[in-house]
Every structure is written in C-alpha cells, then in structure tokens.
Amino acid sequence: MFDIVLCQRDFQEIKECFGDSGKFEIHEFSGDSQLRAYLNDNKTVLLITTKSSVKPDLFNLFEMPKKGNCEYYYLSKLNLDRDELEACEKFFPDVRDISVCADYYSASGVFYIDQIDPVGMPNFSKEIMPVLKRYFKDSDYKEALFLDRDGVLNIDHSYVHKIEELELVSGAYEFLLDDYNKTRLKIVLTNQSGVSKGKFEYTDVEKFNSALNESLHHLIDAFYIAPFEFLKGVGQYKYHSLLRKPHPGMLLEACFDFAVDLKKSYMVGDKQSDQLNFPLLETIHLKNRYPLEGVKYLANNFAEVLKFAKTLPNKTN
Numbered sequence: 524m525f526d527i528v529l530c531q532r533d534f535q536e537i538k539e540c541f542g543d544s545g546k547f548e549i550h551e552f553s554g555d556s557q558l559r560a561y562l563n564d565n566k567t568v569l570l571i572t573t574k575s576s577v578k579p580d581l582f583n584l585f586e587m588p589k590k591g592n593c594e595y596y597y598l599s600k601l602n603l604d605r606d607e608l609e610a611c612e613k614f615f616p617d618v619r620d621i622s623v624c625a626d627y628y629s630a631s632g633v634f635y636i637d638q639i640d641p642v643g644m645p646n647f648s649k650e651i652m653p654v655l656k657r658y659f660k661d662s663d664y665k666e667a668l669f670l671d672r673d674g675v676l677n678i679d680h681s682y683v684h685k686i687e688e689l690e691l692v693s694g695a696y697e698f699l700l701d702d703y704n705k706t707r708l709k710i711v712l713t714n715q716s717g718v719s720k721g722k723f724e725y726t727d728v729e730k731f732n733s734a735l736n737e738s739l740h741h742l743i744d745a746f747y748i749a750p751f752e753f754l755k756g757v758g759q760y761k762y763h764s765l766l767r768k769p770h771p772g773m774l775l776e777a778c779f780d781f782a783v784d785l786k787k788s789y790m791v792g793d794k795q796s797d798q799l800n801f802p803l804l805e806t807i808h809l810k811n812r813y814p815l816e817g818v819k820y821l822a823n824n825f826a827e828v829l830k831f832a833k834t835l836p837n838k839t840n
Contacts, residue, residue, distance in 0.1 A: 528550070709742055719756030
C-alpha cells in the first residue's frame with residue numbers, strides 16, 4: 524500500500540517496531556520539499572500527521588489495496604463529545620450527521636466516507652483505517668480465527684440468550700482445538716439485535732458469552748457484541764451502527780486490542796452478513812438454517828471448514 528511512512532510524530536516508536544521489517548522505509552518529516560522529492564520518485568507515501576494522536580495499524584494498512592502515490596491520512600479517533608465531532612467534520616467533508624456512527628469512531632478506527640444514504644447510513648469506501656491502542660512490534664502479530672456465535676459455536680434457537688438454552692454445535696470444540704487453529708487468537712464477533720428489540724438485555728448477552736466460553740474451556744480470547752438494529756429497534760440501541768456485521772466495526776475493535784495479522788486470519792459464519800466488508804479477511808460459511816446462495820466458501824461441517832481454510836490465499840499451514 525505504501526513505500527514510505529513519513530512521520531510528523533511517533534517516529535521513534537515506529538522505527539523501533541518496524542525498522543527491521545524490510546517492508547517500508549521510515550523517515551521523520553522535515554518539510555514539504557522532502558515529500559515532493561519522494562513523490563517525484565514515484566514513491567507511495569503514508570503521512571502520519573500531528574492532527575491526531577491515533578496510532579495507525581501499519582502492519583495491516585501496508586497490505587491493504589490502495590491506489591495513488593500520496594495519501595494524507597488525517598487520523599482522528601472521535602468520541603461522543605459534540606465539540607470534538609464538529610471540530611473533526613473537516614476530515615469527513617461529505618458527512619452531514621457524523622454522530623450517527625460515533626460509536627464506531629469511539630470504539631475502533633477511522634475511514635473516509637463517500638456519501639450518506641437517505642436514511643442516514645454512511646456509505647464508505649475501502650480506505651478503512653485500522654488503528655491501535657499502541658504500536659505493536661512486527662513480530663507481535665498473530666493469526667486469528669474470527670467466529671460468529673449463534674449457529675457456529677452454539678445451536679441457534681433464535682434470539683438465544685438464556686444459559687439453559689446453551690447447546691454447543693457438534694464439532695465446534697474440536698474445531699477450536701485443531702492443530703491449524705490452536706495457536707490462533709480466537710475472537711467472537713456477534714450481532715445481537717435482540718437487545719435493541721427489547722427481547723433481552725445486554726447483560727444477558729454477556730452472561731451467555733461467559734457460560735459459552737466456560738463450556739469451551741475458555742478457548743475464546745474475546746467477545747465483541749453489536750446490540751444495534753435500526754428498523755425494528757427500540758430505545759438506546761435503535762440506530763445504524765458500523766459495529767453491526769457486515770460492517771467491520773467489531774473486527775476493527777478486535778484489531779485495536781490485539782495484534783492481528785488479518786491477511787493470515789479468517790472468519791467462520793453461517794449468515795450472509797458474516798462476510799465482512801473489509802479487505803484481507805476471507806469468510807468461510809458453515810451451512811445452517813440461513814440461505815447462503817453465492818457465497819465463496821460453503822462448508823457442510825467443520826472438517827470442510829478446515830479444508831477450505833488451509834487453501835485460502837496467504838494462509839499458513
């Protein structure tokens with residue numbers, strides 16, 4: 524994605540973490556003439572500006588597709604403070620109501636917005652900016668297994684939330700323990716619209732997740748939850764959220780917390796929405812109760828999931 528990381532800030536940290544990687548050059552910013560010289564040499568430049576203290580995930584950004592010879596990434600990690608939101612609108616000039624997705628900004632990364640659809644949902648381009656809580660060393664990055672919850676780990680009884688309804692999907696535990704998966708981070712990304720629809724509480728989801736992980740002998744490293752739904756939702760969770768799959772918010776939450784090598788990771792789900800709108804990460808669908816016409820990888824069981832996983836591009840055996 525870029526040849527040079529040009530630092531107005533964080534130069535020493537980035538040099539320490541990536542100086543020996545050989546992936547890209549790292550230089551401290553000295554002025555516009557320096558930048559022009561790189562551009563005249565047909566270099567692709569990632570400029571980390573002083574506009575924000577957010578730390579970009581250089582490891583995964585390097586692998587992401589991007590055209591052009593100079594990208595000015597004015598990274599901003601927003602929160603719910605109205606003054607900050609309004610101050611940062613200049614970085615997202617096409618956004619008319621940036622607060623509709625403030626949960627995403629406060630939780631994970633930054634992306635450029637193309638336009639807003641008639642009901643206020645941002646349509647965003649591929650320039651998604653994964654960010655980190657701190658810079659990780661190149662050698663810290665690990666492969667991960669991302670998982671949907673209901674229908675993949677536990678039987679989907681529809682809006683399942685009671686611990687007494689917990690029943691593992693046949694073969695799920697053994698799948699997590701397989702040699703191909705055992706050293707991977709194991710991270711669950713689960714839409715739970717039942718919360719927004721008033722069918723159960725957010726705390727019910729947390730309790731169920733805890734019980735599920737106990738039944739899996741605590742093999743799951745983290746759970747991320749999207750309790751939002753707009754059309755049928757009620758109360759505080761009734762709004763468009765970029766955490767809700769197939770949007771990649773939960774994925775980027777995980778990448779904020781963990782050093783995840785996305786190119787060598789994969790997702791397993793049983794719904795169309797489990798194909799996340801994010802480059803680098805492939806999804807293998809496990810055949811279940813939902814229609815899955817046209818998906819790229821469709822497995823009848825976990826043995827077939829593993830067969831597909833081992834043949835994915837860029838994945839290790």
